[in-house]
Amino acid sequence: xxxxxxxxxxxxxxxxxxxxxxxxxxxxxxxxxxxxxxxxxxxxxxxxxxxxxxxxxxxxxxxxxxxxxxxxxxxxxxxxxxxxxxxxxxxxxxxxxxxxxxxxxxxxxxxxxxxxxxxxxxxxxxxxxxxxxxxxxxxxxxxxxxxxxxxxxxxxxxxxxxxxxxxxxxxxxxxxxxxxxxxxxxxxxxxxxxxxxxxxxxxxxxxxxxxxxxxxxxxxxxxxxxxxxxxxxxxxxxxxxxxxxxxxxxxxxxxxxxxxxxxxxxxxxxxxxxxxxxxxxxxxxxxxxxxxxxxxxxxxxxxxxxxxxxxxxxxxxxxxxxxxxxxxxxx
Ligand code: CP
Numbered sequence: 001x002x003x004x005x006x007x008x009x010x011x012x013x014x015x016x017x018x019x020x021x022x023x024x025x026x027x028x029x030x031x032x033x034x035x036x037x038x039x040x041x042x043x044x045x046x047x048x049x050x051x052x053x054x055x056x057x058x059x060x061x062x063x064x065x066x067x068x069x070x071x072x073x074x075x076x077x078x079x080x081x082x083x084x085x086x087x088x089x090x091x092x093x094x095x096x097x098x099x100x101x102x103x104x105x106x107x108x109x110x111x112x113x114x115x116x117x118x119x120x121x122x123x124x125x126x127x128x129x130x131x132x133x134x135x136x137x138x139x140x141x142x143x144x145x146x147x148x149x150x151x152x153x154x155x156x157x158x159x160x161x162x163x164x165x166x167x168x169x170x171x172x173x174x175x176x177x178x179x180x181x182x183x184x185x186x187x188x189x190x191x192x193x194x195x196x197x198x199x200x201x202x203x204x205x206x207x208x209x210x211x212x213x214x215x216x217x218x219x220x221x222x223x224x225x226x227x228x229x230x231x232x233x234x235x236x237x238x239x240x241x242x243x244x245x246x247x248x249x250x251x252x253x254x255x256x257x258x259x260x261x262x263x264x265x266x267x268x269x270x271x272x273x274x275x276x277x278x279x280x281x282x283x284x285x286x287x288x289x290x291x292x293x294x295x296x297x298x299x300x301x302x303x304x305x306x307x308x309x310x311x312x313x314x315x316x317x318x319x320x321x322x323x324x325x326x327x328x329x330x331x
Contacts, residue, residue, distance in 0.1 A: 003136040007145045021322035034061035039102040041067045043109040052316040077127040095131035108139040116254040135327040144181045148189040150315035154308045163194030165241040171201040172296040173268040177249025182288045184212040191219035196226045200236040202267040205250040237279040245287045272297040
């Protein structure tokens with residue numbers, strides 16, 4: 001049984017095939033998953049992921065069962081736990097019981113933002129993968145693999161082969177420290193697809209977890225791309241073909257966010273704007289959404305012809321159809 005937890009364990013050829021499948025599935029309504037049910041479990045808010053997974057199942061003739069954590073029991077993940085605290089149910093039962101009702105379980109569970117050494121283990125997702133007897137799909141935990149595929153499909157639609165194209169993943173200001181998942185995913189997919197990637201962030205403290213930095217280094221060895229770190233927007237943007245914006249909290253400050261805030265506040269100028277985009281090779285702009293306009297990116301850039309924010313979001317539907325078909329039908 002195969003899960004879709006992260007693209008790290010999927011070779012590029014398999015991901016390329018998913019993108020080919022996704023392209024074929026665009027606009028298609030069929031009965032390919034007739035009689036199949038997906039459980040969508042949300043521990044965090046969502047617009048795109050919730051809607052696109054539900055519509056994907058409906059358009060393939062199946063059903064989606066949406067479970068919000070407000071309406072279900074809180075879950076324990078620790079094996080052998082003495083459950084005398086908040087959790088009412090162990091994932092050992094929850095995963096196995098749900099597996100008797102549905103054909104695939106999709107999970108969104110963000111970090112708790114208190115202790116990165118715990119959050120980085122992605123324990124709930126892995127506990128579901130361990131105990132469930134049906135495939136598990138990651139709808140965003142510490143990576144966001146469905147967003148990765150949607151993003152790369154949008155890049156390929158606009159640029160053709162991404163290999164050798166200059167890609168900038170830029171940190172942007174946000175009033176709150178956010179999840180690193182999309183940044184991790186952006187780095188993983190761009191390096192796997194042979195792009196010359198620059199990670200632009202305010203300081204060394206905003207580098208991503210070593211797991212994803214190392215995986216990206218390994219990716220470029222195989223793909224022929226490159227990975228550069230920059231803290232200087234003027235240099236990083238120059239001649240870029242793609243600019244991907246995301247805000248995230250600095251990992252060393254998990255649980256001490258009041259100490260991180262002054263650093264974040266001092267880098268509001270990392271906002272994507274027309275002056276920075278003018279340094280590029282008429283670069284495409286994207287963001288995973290939701291997007292705080294004029295905080296992370298100016299209206300002029302977000303609404304420009306080079307912006308592919310809506311295309312990327314739209315691509316969530318066909319790529320998730322492709323993933324669900326692969327897991328449920330093996331094609
Ligand atoms: N990009 C994304 O996953 O959007 P939602 O958080 O709205 O699902």
